[in-house]
Amino acid sequence: MPKVVADAGTLIHLAQINKLHLLKKLFNQILITPKVKREAFNEGMRLGHADAQIIGKAIEQGWIIVRATPKSVISTGKKLAKGENISQTDAETVLQAKENAAEILVDEKALSDLAKMFGLKTWNTWTILLESLRRGFIQIFDIEDAIAELGHKRHKLKEKQAKEILNAAKLIASRRPEKHS
Numbered sequence: 001m002p003k004v005v006a007d008a009g010t011l012i013h014l015a016q017i018n019k020l021h022l023l024k025k026l027f028n029q030i031l032i033t034p035k036v037k038r039e040a041f042n043e044g045m046r047l048g049h050a051d052a053q054i055i056g057k058a059i060e061q062g063w064i065i066v067r068a069t070p071k072s073v074i075s076t077g078k079k080l081a082k083g084e085n086i087s088q089t090d091a092e093t094v095l096q097a098k099e100n101a102a103e104i105l106v107d108e109k110a111l112s113d114l115a116k117m118f119g120l121k122t123w124n125t126w127t128i129l130l131e132s133l134r135r136g137f138i139q140i141f142d143i144e145d146a147i148a149e150l151g152h153k154r155h156k157l158k159e160k161q162a163k164e165i166l167n168a169a170k171l172i173a174s175r176r177p178e179k180h181s
Contacts, residue, residue: 003102005031007093008040010105013125015051017146020058022132030064033096035089037066073099084114126165134172143169
């Protein structure tokens with residue numbers, strides 16, 4: 001399985017729809033920086049968000065691993081953050097993925113584009129859900145529920161994007177072999 005480093009957004013969004021466990025099925029382990037832990041877990045717990053508890057449990061179980069950020073990454077991250085006008089957390093996440101020759105989980109378009117410039121394979125909440133559907137971990141109604149919950153309330157998906165995701169899900173579902181009892 002590929003190494004994967006996650007930004008807070010994807011973890012939070014999957015936890016909000018109770019689908020964080022899909023990351024364990026797809027990747028086995030997820031690496032995060034201490035700053036991502038602070039953003040996705042500590043801050044969420046402080047604010048009383050249920051998704052933070054789900055993320056905390058995954059950290060406790062050991063499949064989300066908080067990996068210390070090397071000093072070289074912190075120093076390069078400061079320059080990258082300033083140069084690209086992104087947060088220090090985001091810069092360190094991209095650099096940690098690059099340093100570990102890992103793929104990256106990220107929902108923000110600008111950060112995804114930056115990661116691709118570094119030659120990293122990117123995943124977001126929607127590609128995670130579609131791949132989970134392809135592998136039979138979830139059903140099409142899970143995608144519909146995610147669009148309703150995340151797309152309209154949190155992600156602010158445009159109607160066109162929601163239709164594209166749903167059409168992709170229908171295509172994937174139509175290509176899956178039927179299970180016979």
